[in-house]
Amino acid sequence: MDAQQIEDIGDAHISTNSETPLRNDAFVLSQDEKIAQIQEHFAQIMQTLGLDLTDDSLSGTPYRFAKMYVKELFYGLDPAMCPKLSTFDNKYGFRKMVVEKDIALDSSCEHHFLPIVGHAHVAYIPKEKVIGLSKINRLVDYYAHRPQVQERLCIQIRKKLQMVLDTQDVLVMITAKHMCVSSRGIKDKNSSTTTIDYGGVFQKAEVRQEFHSSLEA
Ligand SMILES: [Zn+2]
Secondary structure, three states, X not given: OOHHHHHHHHHHOOXXXXXXXXXXXXXXXXXXXXXXXXXXXXXXXXXXXXXXXXOHHHHOHHHHHHHHHHHHHOHHHOHHHOOOOOEEEOOOOOOOOEEEEEEEEEEEEOOOOOEEEEEEEEEEOOOOEEEOHHHHHHHHHHHHOOXXXXXXXXXXXXXXXXXXXXXXXXXXXXXXXXXXXXXXXXXXXXXXXXXXXXXXXXHOHHHHHHXXXXXXX
16 A cells, blocks of 8 residues: 555544454564554654653653553453453333433544544344343443544444344444544544434434434433
């Protein structure tokens, strides 16, 4: 790819795959080994930028940066970190829409490694299984903590919930601001991006309308 093609893909913010593109050897290194390697690489970047790493304020930055990447921002790359999504029998026979709204979302754009900040709304209509509501928040948090594309984030949450809840009737909506749009490139401070992904009965416009009305409640 030449430099122009690289720019074009980043600015379009598109992804072709609903799976995070991970290599097979992604978890061969331990967390501590990853931190040590990233620390070294980031020190190189700072060096290249001309920064004085012997300065008291800067000397710890490569380590802080590496630890933040591995343990805080991108812990969701590791499938072992996926929250336990225990479900319960739908004993009440509740067959109406459940909406978990305004779930805080912190992610990072995989094209620029800059923050994506916003919120998610998740809706489902139970069949035989229901799930603890906080599990939905945890699942959003888990998938958000990877280098992401907003569309893919929506799809990954939707698919996982469909599997766990054993129903296609799941909707995921995300509205977020992308720092790579507000702080560089077009530098638009006001725009945000909304993505919606759904399956099952949410394909019907009137069911989606009920979801949208519930957001205003
Ligand atoms: Zn970006």
